[in-house]
Amino acid sequence: MHTVHLANQTLPAIGQGTWRMGERASEQKAEVAALRQGVELGMTLIDTAEMYGEGGAEEIVGQALQGIRDQVYLVSKVYPHNASRHGTIEACERSLKRLRTDTIDLYLLHWRGQHPLEETVEAFERLREQGKIGRWGVSNFDLDDMHELANPTCATNQVLYSLEQRGVGFDLLPWCQQQGMPLMAYCPVGQGGRLLVDATLCQIAERRNATPAQVALAWLAQQGGVIAIPKAVTPAHVRANAAALELTLDAADLRLLDGVFPPPTRKRPLAMV
Secondary structure, eight states: OOOOEEEEEESSBBBBOOTTSSSSGGGGHHHHHHHHHHTTTTTTEEETTGGGGGGGHHHHHHHHHHHTGGOOOOOOOOGEEEEEGTTHHHHHHHHHHHHOOSSSEEEEEEESSOOOHHHHHHHHHHHHHHHHHHEEEEEEHHHHHHHHHTTTTTTEEEEEETTOOGGGGHHHHHHHHHHHHHHEEETTTTTTSSSSGOOHHHHHHTTSSSSSHHHHHHHHHHHEEEEEEOOSSSSSHHHHHHHHGGOOOOHHHHHHHHSSSOSSOOOOOOOOO
């Protein structure tokens, strides 16, 4: 199984995302079941945010955590407009209530906003001292943002990263690898379905007796220090994502993918969703 070291823990290189969960009451039962199934299959990191469904996704996660909290590495995020010295703490308290837990393992600033970074970091440290979060990190930070943050206690940076969005591979990912800081990859199988119908990706998938999405996830898992967080709701989709943890691409596969999705040769603006 592909794994990553994050905050002194060994975690699967593929976790579970929850964006767009908690938005429809009719889907809640299936969403809870999917998250619990994913944990059973080894995808023990669950990523959510107060933004997702305006707290709805956190409530779904809270239901899924019942009876298995000690098996899950829980990640959530604070809205930038809530990330003031006092607002961060209040937002965390609300998230803890929705998540039905006493501690969030990793708490992230969702993206930069109007509040000074030092205020957010001060609040993060206070929450950590109080035991309400285990570690803290950031999301959607480019390399210059990381240099400005300049804080060795930052545990991760969560960004848009996939075969079709490889920009961070030019400078941000190498920097994170040098720092020993894992990168979390959201939208890991691309957007709009274009990536998953690529002929080369499909060719590799057929040869590997896998799906194109599994190949895309395996590629991320082999980058070194990267945790992908795909979302799945159906049992088959959950099983497929988990199976990608065991898929290893060989050098020929990687060369073919580089030919179709070339690595960046220059700095690119940080892509965001």
